[in-house]
Amino acid sequence: MRIAVIGLGLIGGSLLRALAAAGHEVSGFDADAATRELARAAGHRVPDSAPEAVDGTEVVALAVPLPHLPQAIADLADYRGLVTDVTSVKGPVRALAEERGLRRFVGGHPMAGTAASGFAASDPELFQGCMWVLCVEPHGTDLDDWLTLARLYTALGARVLPITAAEHxxxxxxxxxxxxxxxxxxxxxxxxxxxxxxxxxxxxxxxxxxxxxxxxxxxxxxxxxxxxxxxxxxxxxxxxxxxxxxxxxxxxxxxxxxxxxxxxxxxxAWPPAPGATERLAWPPTATFLAAPAHTLLELGRAGGWVTAVGDGELVVVRPKEAAGN
Known part of the structure; x- marks a missing residue:
């Protein structure tokens, strides 16, 4: 998959390195010239502008601090691919994406990190075993786009938890x-x-x-x-x-x-012990329009997560108590 990461600090740099290690065609960009040079020295494709970095890609991950997101989104004015982010606040990002007219957006937040910052602190193994929130809005999230990201991140070793931006x-x-x-x-x-x-x-x-x-x-x-x-x-x-x-x-x-x-x-008692692995047919049998989204939200509200996306199924785990084991 062709992917761009905008912002190459700890999280963005780690994502760039993890995606490259997984065999994806990845480009990156950071507003800081020294950071760009560090990433290039590590062997990554890092153009001198965000539009160059995202050109021809299928997915863009925005890994810049919240105050810099308006400019990062402005740089995607004509982008038709899937956009996600890694920001630790989801409501304001969702509102900004809607206000700026992003065509395809799914908010995300990996619960990973250290006290260190910058590309020099990045680690391609950072997301192994981490919980990665991918937001689901019952009447506003394209679930095919959601599944694309869930498949991408679970392949990096993350556990994907679906929840709304407000609940996050x-x-x-x-x-x-x-x-x-x-x-x-x-x-x-x-x-x-x-x-x-x-x-x-x-x-x-x-x-x-x-x-x-x-x-x-x-x-x-x-x-x-x-x-x-x-x-x-x-x-x-x-x-x-x-x-x-x-x-x-x-x-x-x-x-x-x-x-x-x-x-x-x-x-x-923390962290809660995981229950047995379950296989959830996907899409679930829908009795009303929003049923698939609510199936995901029920999982996330119980503290459960997706560990893999397969053909016609999701592999999921719930905390032991929630799973009734």
Whole structure:
């Protein structure tokens, strides 16, 4: 397949390298000249403009930060192929794609990455075993296009989870965006405190890892999903206030145990164990127009994913509890 990747940072660069390793005919582009040179030195075709990179391709993956997407989409004004993205916020991207009249668009988000950034940090194995969201809107997603991308990404070792843009944005606010803000707040605890910095060990390292993410990326991610982040951040603040109140009681140890025991059990049970592999006939028998889309959404809402796209079937897995095993 002929594919272009626009934006060659950690995710885009890793995607370029993974697709090339899988035998696809891939071209790339990045607005930064030094990044283009790095990618060329690694043996990839990287023209000096986005229109040159996408010319003649069947799929374009946009891997630029949210603030740069309007320009990236403008560069695709006459493009007739399939367009996807890897942005960590999906609602604003969907709205932008509709506003700019993209003919064929399926939003995506690989739940992969590190605190490092740039093409030099890219890794063709980055997506092995990662969850890759591909958005399904019941009355707005071409399911043939969705399947094209699902087939492409599962072949890279990813697990493809179908969900709507709105449901994605609510979920990632809780498990990705708010944790970035919490990591930033925790990191302040060593500011001008050399003793604290010297004593910081495993819990500090694990709790603050993503604070090393480039500030512009974290700001774009959280700011682009501000309403959902505020909602989830308020839930965390409520929990912290409850813990503070428990610490002020005469017996804080006994007061804290029930709350901490519940969260201990939740964390020990994560990630959920996968159930047995299932084979889902595709397309499913449709009793109404949107049935195939709702079949995919039912899978994603249960935390299930697609591991392969075959002829007339999807190979899927659900979490063990959801699968009833």
């Amino acid at each position: 944005d609510n979920a990632v606010a809780a498990i990705s965006h708010v944790p970035h803000l919490l990591a930033a707040a925790l990191t302040e605890s060593i500011n001008e405190r050399p003793l604290a910095a010297a004593l910081a060990a495993g819990s500090f390292r694990d709790g603050t890892r993503v604070a090393a993410t480039r500030a512009e990326l974290t700001a774009a991610m959280c700011g682009g999903n501000a309403n959902e982040v505020i909602r989830e951040l308020n839930h965390v603040i409520d929990d912290l206030e409850q813990l503070r109140d428990q610490l002020e009681l005469d017996d804080p140890v006994s007061a804290l145990v029930p709350h901490l025991k519940a969260t201990e059990e939740l964390r020990r």
